[in-house]
Amino acid sequence: MDFAQADAVNQAIRLLSLRHRARIAALLAPLGLHPGQEALLLELARTGPMIGAQLSEALGVEPPSITLMVRKLEAAGHIRRTPASDDKRASIIELTDSGKALADQVKQLWCALAEETVAGLPARTAAELPGLLNTLTGNVDTRRSRPARP
Structure with missing residues (x-):
């Protein structure tokens, strides 16, 4: 790949990332949420109660970020923490009724954002997009080791 093509790919991904995050924030x-908090709510809605380390892994964010989000969402009454029975250092994090209702609102917002994002794309391309984006994410995932390239 030459520089012009590499620049076009990297700039397109960078701009999409920036604009998508700004749109999410708006x-x-x-709803009184900040980017990242919606992912935590949706993960708990999808999987049920989890400990912080599991949330960190599932969301691909560092544990201190999870701790901060949990504190803010707990203060707002959307989640609750209870001590884990098998590890007193860990807390089980779960949605409250308020959090479940908020997660339902986020799901609606998420659908609208996805439709807005893929507007104008052929249905087949839109259907293939998650797989393509997951491949791209895997290609640049710093959490996995990969052999050095010559």
């Missing part, structure tokens, strides 16, 4: 603000 959509979440009326």
Whole structure:
């Protein structure tokens, strides 16, 4: 790949990432949420109660970030923490009724954002997009080791 093509790919991904995050922030603000908190709510809605380390792994973020999000969402009454029975250092994190209702609102917002994002794409391309993006994510995932390239 020459520089012009590499630059075009990297700039497109960078701009999409920046604009998508800004759009998410704008959509979440009326709900009193910040980017990242919606992913935590949706993960708990999808999987049920989890400990912080599991959330960290599932969301691909560092444990201190999970701790901060949990504190803020707990203060707002959307989640609760209870001590884990098998590890007193860990807490089980779960949605409250308020958190479940908020997660339902986020799901609606998430659908609208996805539709907005893929507007104008052929249905087949939109259907293939998650797989393509997951491949790209895997290609640059710093958490996995990969052999050095010559």
